[in-house]
Amino acid sequence: MPATAQPYLLLHGVSKRFGGTQALRDVDLAAYRGEVHALVGENGAGKSTLVKVLSGAHAPDGGEIELDGQPFQVRSPSEARQRGVAMIYQELNLAPHLTVAQNLVLGSEVSVWGLARDPRDRMRRALELLGHGSLDLDAPVRSLSIGTQQIVEIARALMAEARLVIMDEPTSSLSADDAQALFRVVRRLADSGLAVIYISHFLEEIQSLAQRFTVLRDGRVAGAGLMADTSLAGIVRLMVGRDLGELFPRTPHTLGDEVLRVSALHGYRLPRGVGFSLRRGEILGLAGLVGSGRSECLRSLFGLHPARDGTVTVRGSGVRITALTPARALGLGLDLLSEDRKDEGLATRLPVRLNACLSSLARLSRFGLVSARREAEATDHWCQALGVRCASREQPAGALSGGNQQKVALARILLHNSDIVFLDEPTRGIDVGSKADICRLVGGLAAQGKAIVMVSSYLPELLGVCDSLAVMHRGELSPARPVAAWTEESIMLYATSGRLAAPVTEPRSLVPCPA
Secondary structure (H helix, E strand, O other): OOOOOOOOEEEEEEEEEEOOEEEEEEEEEEEOOOOEEEEEEOOOOOHHHHHHHHOOOOOOOEEEEEEOOEEOOOOOHHHHHHOOEEEEOOOOOOOOOOEHHHHHOOOOOOEEOOEEOOOHHHHHHHHHHOOOOOOOOOOEHHHOOHHHHHHHHHHHHHHOOOOEEEEEOOOOOOOHHHHHHHHHHHHHHHHOOOEEEEEOOOHHHHHHHOOEEEEEEOOEEEEEEEHHHOOHHHHHHHHHOOOOOOOOOOOOOOOOOEEEEEEEEEEOOEEEEEEEEEEOOOEEEEEEOOOOOHHHHHHHHOOOOOEEEEEEEEOOEEEEHHHOOHHHHHHOOEEEEOOOHHHHHOOOOOEHHHHHHHHHOOOOEEOOEEOHHHHHHHHHHHHHHHOOOOOOOOOEHHHOOHHHHHHHHHHHHHHHOOOEEEEEOOOOOOOHHHHHHHHHHHHHHHHOOOEEEEEOOOHHHHHHHOOEEEEEEOOEEOOOEEHHHOOHHHHHHHHHHOOOOOOOOOOOOOOOOOO
16 A cells, blocks of 8 residues: 555654663654555664654653644553553564464453453454464464464454564574575565555664664664665665774774684584584684574573583683583683574673673682772773773663674673674674674674674674574584685575585685675
């Protein structure tokens, strides 16, 4: 359905302050029915605050909001849902032990004589609109893939007669196939006449999906317009306030002696035995589909997943893989950045200071007591070096934006100063400017002689940052090749079929910033 002439959602001069932080300042935005409107910006730019205002979680301090020509003043998320506004969060809000049907009406059940009705015709219509009309309504949600669970969440919004759907980083945890299926669903929603606000750090997604965009920077609107009239490089400039140059900047570094050798590693999702070697100063990329075993490989080497068999040699000394624990791995000079930032990478309720120093308390102590001065100095040094934006070192880590949380998690690794670093999805869910910062940091670690294994679902990132690359297929790891010998096509060929294509022979330039 083409966009209507009048905006369905209209914001004028919306502002929001939290204490001394001005999260939003005079924000204007217009979203139309029948269109996808991309909301982009760096972490901490104000996107989350804005959608929380729209969803009723926060009340604005100033400005005006209209929905379908009427003033929009709601005091709670339930009131916003009654007005037709639905939020689809990055982390799904489903009850996994309940069935699809029970989740679709959860919180909005209609009862007759005290008995809940089961409006299956409406459920079917909602799922058919999303291209999943044959989904088993009696299946427990926990039995569905993440992509299908997301369909259930969107269908629940349709059941509540949503007319404005806000999606916050919906593809961050999806496989490539599930992401493509979601794109088709988003287009269906817009074609059916809904207004869609779509938040994503993947600029290629918004270029293919959205008709309009709004860029926030430091709580203000840095730019807005038609997607067809703007290049991705232009959007990046609006986001970061400068020309970013290469999206994956490389720091010159040299490769030294072997520091890690893994042989015949068997464990969870690793039935065929994984082996590779790693040299000082090397950045080895691990590619593969979600669930292929790439993350499980790193977790087994760090002692988080018990391994059944295999040998590991660290700087020439053999280690029994079955005896590895996280504490012993840290003692051997290994460190891991988990892909699960919320539950494993950070203690979100603790302050930034403690999160940065948790792995290094022994070094920051004297006579068994942690030195508050050393702790503060170390935290301030790394927060400044990484550009962490926080109110103070005592601010809870969970209150920071995603990109700043990731930098705090990296500060812990840098302070611990391990020789061998495992990075599992280090740039997932963060903005393009922070991605460039982290890629520059990874190159800097390699220049210091650190050895790095990096898992990423974003193939241009692996091709742009790594020295060598191996691909996982159903627990089997391909031989590691120089990164110039791979293409995105040859990576996907092995990831999906286990077939190894002939290596690229012609030199390939580094991946540039999208333009």
